[in-house]
Amino acid sequence: MQWYRELNQTERRTFIGAFGGWAIDALDFMVFTFVISTLIQLWGIDKGQAGMLGTVTLLFSAVGGWLAGILADRYGRVRVLQITILWFSVCTVAIGFAQNFEQLFILRALQGLGFGGEWAVGSVLMGEIVRAQHRGKAVGTVQSGWAVGWGTAAILYTLAFSVLPPEWAWRSLFWIGVLPAFLVLYIRKHVPEPEVFQRTRAKTQASGERPSFWTIFSPGLLKTTIVTAILCTGVQGGYYAITTWLPTFLKTERQLSVLNTGGYLMVIIVGSFVGYIVGAYMADKLGRRANLLIFSVLSALSVYVYTLVPLTNTQMLILGFPLGFAASGIFSGIGAYLTELFPSEVRASGQGFAYNFGRGIGALFPSLVGFLSQSHGLAWAIGAFATGAYAIVILTALLLPETKGRVLE
Numbered sequence: 001m002q003w004y005r006e007l008n009q010t011e012r013r014t015f016i017g018a019f020g021g022w023a024i025d026a027l028d029f030m031v032f033t034f035v036i037s038t039l040i041q042l043w044g045i046d047k048g049q050a051g052m053l054g055t056v057t058l059l060f061s062a063v064g065g066w067l068a069g070i071l072a073d074r075y076g077r078v079r080v081l082q083i084t085i086l087w088f089s090v091c092t093v094a095i096g097f098a099q100n101f102e103q104l105f106i107l108r109a110l111q112g113l114g115f116g117g118e119w120a121v122g123s124v125l126m127g128e129i130v131r132a133q134h135r136g137k138a139v140g141t142v143q144s145g146w147a148v149g150w151g152t153a154a155i156l157y158t159l160a161f162s163v164l165p166p167e168w169a170w171r172s173l174f175w176i177g178v179l180p181a182f183l184v185l186y187i188r189k190h191v192p193e194p195e196v197f198q199r200t201r202a203k204t205q206a207s208g209e210r211p212s213f214w215t216i217f218s219p220g221l222l223k224t225t226i227v228t229a230i231l232c233t234g235v236q237g238g239y240y241a242i243t244t245w246l247p248t249f250l251k252t253e254r255q256l257s258v259l260n261t262g263g264y265l266m267v268i269i270v271g272s273f274v275g276y277i278v279g280a281y282m283a284d285k286l287g288r289r290a291n292l293l294i295f296s297v298l299s300a301l302s303v304y305v306y307t308l309v310p311l312t313n314t315q316m317l318i319l320g321f322p323l324g325f326a327a328s329g330i331f332s333g334i335g336a337y338l339t340e341l342f343p344s345e346v347r348a349s350g351q352g353f354a355y356n357f358g359r360g361i362g363a364l365f366p367s368l369v370g371f372l373s374q375s376h377g378l379a380w381a382i383g384a385f386a387t388g389a390y391a392i393v394i395l396t397a398l399l400l401p402e403t404k405g406r407v408l409e
Contacts, residue, residue: 003134013190014129015138018122019145020183021085025118026149027156028092028177029057032108034157035170036248042167045101051370053108054244058363060109061116062356068117069124069352070213076193077125077348082184084121088114092177116359120352127339128194128347132407135339136288140280140332147273147328154265196408200344216342216350224341225350227399231292232358234392235334237365238299239327241385244366249307249378264320271324278325279332287404288340291333292397298326300390307383330393340403365389
């Protein structure tokens, strides 16, 4: 962590705020993947409906990310970040009070608006404040906060279902969603607007010309916008196809108990954390494209073996580490890469659109996996969609330029 000690006070405070926000978002979001099987039993919904609950959050998070990016370019990164965190927190708590499928569906959709906005704005904020030589490591390490939140969700799930009846245990996990609201106080006090954004806003105000959101579709940026959007579709489609259904796969098809499922998932989560950290270093050491290509190949191989090859419990436990390592490490270079590909005046808009377009299309994967699993089996469905998604990442990464070390202007 020598690079962290080299950060100045503003860079460190921004890192802490972004890391905390992403970890708590992961906690609130990943809780749902643990309670899918409980909702299926208590409310009598099928796998297709359960997949829709996962998909609607991701679809609306795509919309939230686009909107938050546009607003962040106009009103500031820090202000919009605080709004998205509060929105996400309120909606998460409200989910714990849902009484039927329809209410849960609506609240999951609203939750997605804040979820998508938080990443879009937080990633740009980090990318603009941290200097070029440490940008990949800093933004990538913030991504590791997802593994921290995911692991915390697994622990809380095990505890809640050990001491509470199922009908109350799943609700209590969503009530924990009040935690992100406290993070807003820290961000409000310690995190400033990036200097590069302030200079850009001063320049546009002086000229009287305010860049339009549609600038990202202008001839000079159209290729970047389209290719990055497809790239993000592959990255997120593969990831969500795996993580949304993996707990259910372990419990229903591998016949594992709640505690054993948590144990297997913790191995994957530890692998995810290590993957984020290694990917963060690789993004700065080898470059953004090399990071994407290496982790895509590793992800496709891991998913194939883990879901389609007959394994013993011990073998599955061991292979959980490379699965988490590869599926998560691929995200470490994405934030810094998108920040460096778009110009300052439309950076949040471009990054928000590309990443969340990918999230919106990738959001279809959980539903498609759910429906396809009814005829082909859950393992086959997860493997097929995830492997196809990572093939898309490889193709699109080869079409984009390398931006390692690029100084933002």
